[in-house]
Amino acid sequence: MSTPVSTQVIAGPATPAPLLGWAVADTWVVARRHLLRLVRRPDELLGTLLIPVMAVLMFGFVFGDALGSSMAAPGEEYREFLLPGVFTLTMAFGIGTTTIAVAGDVRGGVLDRMRSLPMSPVAFLAGRALADVITAVAELALLISLGLLFGWQWHSGLGAVLAAVCLLLGLRLAFSWIGIVLGLLVSSAEAAMKYFALAFPLAMVADTVVPTSLMPGWLSVPAAWNPLSATVIASRDLFGNPAGPATSWVADHALLMAVAWPVAIAAACLPLALGRLRRLAR
Amino acid sequence: MSPHSREPAVLVEGLVKSYPGRGTVLDGLDLSVAAGTVHGLLGPNGAGKTTAVRILSTLLRFDAGRARVAGHDVARNPAGVRERIGVAGQYAAVDEILSGRQNLELFGRLHHLRLRHARRRAGELLERFDLVAAADRPVRHYSGGMRRRLDLAISLIRSPQVLFLDEPSTGLDPRSRNEVWEAVRELAGAGTTVLLTTQYLEEADRLCSRISLIDGGRLVAEGSPADLKSRVDGSLDDAFLLLTSAGAHDGRAA
Structure with a gap:
């Protein structure tokens, strides 16, 4: 409390700029906040990656030969099949990180502080989604390197590989928006953690670790229509990795659905999240 | 800026x-806060102080009435x-993982300061609130007092005309x-209007030039601390106890 600072230096209205311009600038500032948090706590990222690493070890090596034999492919080929599935479920599990972080900001009062600022309220949401996608780039880079160590490889051109990565990032974006809506709905970050187990059927009842053709008939329908299935089937195709037989309409149109699902999910979640933000003022 | 310079800084x-x-x-709360003063909103728990703030x-909509x-x-x-106010809360809403400096820069940028400007302002405020030594440590390692000072510093980034302190x-x-x-007195000295809510009579007595005593969501008494004391011919404690239901019903909402 030593040297008094003039309080009138920067009073007055902010530099006028188009609203959309501020929304974009604010989104980047909010995203940068989340990335700075990650730099301060890199162990968070490692924690997120434990699930996929364990999945590769458990499914790939413990169950690999058994699952592979029923697929008429030996263990090594099963791991080629498995890795795109693990990439995909890592993107989906990101929903937990997003929900917990958003719920923390709502409860902790950071959101209230932001709502009292002249910033764009959309930026609070979009910034989180952008940070999630940027983080997912790092996660995928690490997982792909790890996969290469485990003997996984792609059998296609760089363009196809990049397209597969884009599909995976699209799925992460979609699940980020679901996480944002859930984070605005749950009462606390602790409550969100209690429901995290629900992410498992979401991740497993899909073409991720076992092809849907091997599931009982009643399960194969929801599995095929799980948004994860479209992404994993399309990315296997783009990586040139072995896939199960296409037994559903979704599997036949995997690329289309891998684009359509994230677009539809994000389009549904954006108005829900904005509505929820408005309700906070009631 | 205000079109009428004589208009109260807060009018409810x-x-x-x-x-x-x-x-x-x-x-049906009424409230008028003169520009450049420290005004206290005093009342028992559940009186509506935090809701009013x-x-x-702008965090909460209201059903009827007028507020400027x-x-x-x-x-x-x-x-x-929003461009003219600062808000500091009962629970300092800062990012616990980021450092004090990073918090100031973050909220400075969200106030639409340019990066260079936000950095300079963060430096000024860290110095002013004695946080330079801890500037680059994560906020979760700060003491309660340091955290509150950072909270206050963040609320002052754009030199608000009116500061709300809950x-x-x-x-x-x-x-x-x-x-x-001390920081609140300095701000008022420099022309900032401060509206603070408090349950501490000593705080209201020593800091505020005027006090609005509210209870059950209404104004029950208003005046300088001396006015309120003379009205009940006693201390501010007596005024609080005699004029609000907390006294009448022996601390109903305590």
């Missing part, structure tokens, strides 16, 4: 707010209000409390 008329299930929280800082802050209508022009010294030790009081 007949403010009503009710929640479904919780009933009426504000029941949340409405005035820094010359702008809270309901019609919340954006205009229970500024709750949970602070006497030394930290004195530091916060």
